[in-house]
Amino acid sequence: MRISVEGLACRRGERLLFRDLSFALASGEALVVTGRNGAGKSSLIAMLAGRLTPAAGEIRTEGIGEATLAEVANHVGHKEGLKASLTAEENLAFAGAMLGRPRLSPREALARVGLARAADLPAGYLSAGQRRRVALARLFVSRRPLWLLDEPTSALDAASQARLAEVMQGHLAEGGLIIAATHAPLGLEGTKTLSIDAHVPGVDMPGGAEGERA
Numbered sequence: 647m648r649i650s651v652e653g654l655a656c657r658r659g660e661r662l663l664f665r666d667l668s669f670a671l672a673s674g675e676a677l678v679v680t681g682r683n684g685a686g687k688s689s690l691i692a693m694l695a696g697r698l699t700p701a702a703g704e705i706r707t708e709g710i711g712e713a714t715l716a717e718v719a720n721h722v723g724h725k726e727g728l729k730a731s732l733t734a735e736e737n738l739a740f741a742g743a744m745l746g747r748p749r750l751s752p753r754e755a756l757a758r759v760g761l762a763r764a765a766d767l768p769a770g771y772l773s774a775g776q777r778r779r780v781a782l783a784r785l786f787v788s789r790r791p792l793w794l795l796d797e798p799t800s801a802l803d804a805a806s807q808a809r810l811a812e813v814m815q816g817h818l819a820e821g822g823l824i825i826a827a828t829h830a831p832l833g834l835e836g837t838k839t840l841s842i843d844a845h846v847p848g849v850d851m852p853g854g855a856e857g858e859r860a
């Protein structure tokens with residue numbers, strides 16, 4: 647599979663967040679997206695997940711037949727999107743049903759993130775790091791090649807970050823693709839990088855980005 651993005655621009659409300667953003671990514675490759683707060687990292691991820699329409703530019707795919715990018719993407723956003731009253735296992739069963747292309751069972755997916763023992767606990771009882779791990783376990787309930795990750799390491803302790811790096815490396819080794827927005831190093835080798843700041847209109851001007859002015 648291959649994704650190529652050309653001349654992408656993103657507008658939110660009245661603000662042009664970024665423009666002229668281009669990159670290409672193929673199976674086995676990861677792209678780390680960086681940028682200051684508010685630059686538009688989450689917006690770019692949402693755009694790739696089919697949740698936001700580009701203001702300009704094109705997102706092209708090869709090697710996924712008739713499927714859309716959204717249909718082959720597994721998106722773990724910066725909010726966990728878990729239902730507090732459902733157990734970790736039930737949350738994952740729900741995600742699996744939504745995503746299709748079944749891979750591991752919810753319990754097996756929880757084991758992958760080191761949370762097998764929390765399977766029967768309501769998500770509302772879990773710590774921030776545990777909730778993040780349940781959200782990341784969604785990556786394993788469905789066989790989707792493109793992982794779109796927004797701040798995947800947030801709230802994770804060092805051991806969980808190392809485990810995440812390992813599973814991401816495994817996904818790449820199996821021919822998957824990863825696009826991750828992050829402020830923290832992911833511990834992945836050989837990643838491509840993209841700084842959104844370079845595409846923010848007026849970011850070099852005194853006073854900051856154009857969009858931040860009144």
Ligand SMILES: Nc1ncnc2c1ncn2[C@@H]1O[C@H](COP(=O)(O)OP(=O)(O)OP(=O)(O)O)[C@@H](O)[C@H]1O
Binds near residue numbers: 658681684687
């Ligand atoms: N629905 C919306 N309508 C209008 N503006 C929005 C909307 N959602 C986000 N924004 C604005 O878009 C800008 C970019 O937000 P985004 O979350 O993409 O940035 P980010 O680079 O991920 O930031 P951070 O590093 O803080 O997570 C922010 O100024 C935000 O307020």
